[in-house]
Amino acid sequence: MVMGLQLPITNSLPSSSSSSSPFFLGPRNPRNFRTFCSFNAKAKAKIPVPPINPKDPFLSKLASVAATSPETLLDRPVNSESPPYLDLFDAPKLMATPAQVERSVSYNDQRPSTPPPDLPSLLLHGRIVYIGMPLVPAVTELVVAELMYLQWMDPKEPIYIYINSTGTTRDDGETVGMETEGFAIYDAMMQLKNEIHTVAVGAAIGQACLLLLAGTKGKRFMMPHAKAMIQQPRVPSSGLMPASDVLIRAKEIVTNRDTLVKLLAKHTGNSEETVANVMRRPFYMDATKAKEFGVIDKVLWRGQEKIMSDVAPPEDWDKSAGIKVVDGL
Known part of the structure; x- marks a missing residue:
């Protein structure tokens, strides 16, 4: 009790002191007096307050209660079913998403509020369409949609198509898509009002080579070590199909071949004869060819x-090296 009052005059208080006496420190009931002393001790206790995020409503409310009514935080029930201090709110609300937890004062204002876009979206923002897979239906759908979107955004700005694809086949020659996949992208390119720049950055084989040469005249490029190849359409696996169905498929392949020859020649x-002759077997071309x-x-x-303009002709190299050219060699 002495520690609770911490006053030297408490022992000299008369027992007959009234509530109007200036030395009255509490009620006369011993039980109420002990409660009063305990409250004074708790009121003088220092409540640790963590650094407060001003944008956090929960911590702001908690700090306000600690400053105004510390007994609310000190007299906590021992066996409480509710999480600590959530009963301070009439309708407590936890943070909805984990992303809100990251919004702390430790992050600067330049931190993006949304996740960064994926790589194809970044390329699309630069008006670049990258074809880096065989022409399966999912790839065709995405490429055609990107071409239409870029034309809708600006029908006057050029579109850049980077190609590294084996067309409708895999690198081992197995068919993975119909020839119509390449024709669909080709038709979409022909319908665009934009100027189309095509660039081969690895391999442009089969239908992918058709897309490469379908760019705007004068705007078709290849990297120095890229490869291009034209070939006849491949017959997909017939499996257990009837002979009549196999014949129908073969006729369709011949039709697609003739269409491809006309487009390549164009x-x-x-001439169509020249293209048809080189297409009899796979015809590979480096950048120069x-x-x-x-x-x-x-x-x-x-x-x-x-570099090529500064290079001396072979005759000058031989002459400077002291090599004499023998006739007939």
Whole structure:
């Protein structure tokens, strides 16, 4: 009791003191007096307050209660079914999503409020369409949708198509998609009002080579070590199909081959006979050969033109090296 009052005059208080006496410190009931002393001790206790996020309503409310009514926090029920201090709110609300927990004062204002977009979305923002898979229906759907979207955004700005695809087949020659997948992207490119720049960055095989040469004339490019290849359409696996169905499929493949020959001849400037002859077997082309055949217009090799113009002809190299050319060799 002495520690609770912490006053030297408590022992000298007369027993007959009234409630009007200036030395009255509490009620005369011993039980009430002990409660009063205990409250004074708790009121003088220092309540630790953590750093407060001003945007956090729960911590702000908790700090306000600790400053105004500390007994509310000190006299906690021992066996309480509710989480600590949530009963301070009439309708407590926990944070809805984990993302809200991250919004702390430790993050600066420049931190993005939403997750970053995926890589295809970033490329699309730069008007770039990247074809990096065989032309299966899912790839065709995405490419056609991106082309239509870019035209809707701006029908005057160019569209850049980067190609690294084996077409409707895999690298081992197995068919993975119908020839119509390549024709669908080709038709979408022909319907666009935009100028289309095509770039081969790895391989442009079969239908992918058709997309490469279908770009705007003068805007078709290849990387120095990229490959292009044209080939006849492949017959998909017939399995246990009847012979009549196999014949129908074979006729459709011949029709697609003739269509492909006409389109290749149109965009390369070669005759249909020339294209049909080289398509009898897979016809591979490096960047230089593809330019000669009319598949592309320029090789994207930085500084290549200046380097090649500065190179001396072979005769000058032989002369400077002291090599004499023998007639007949």
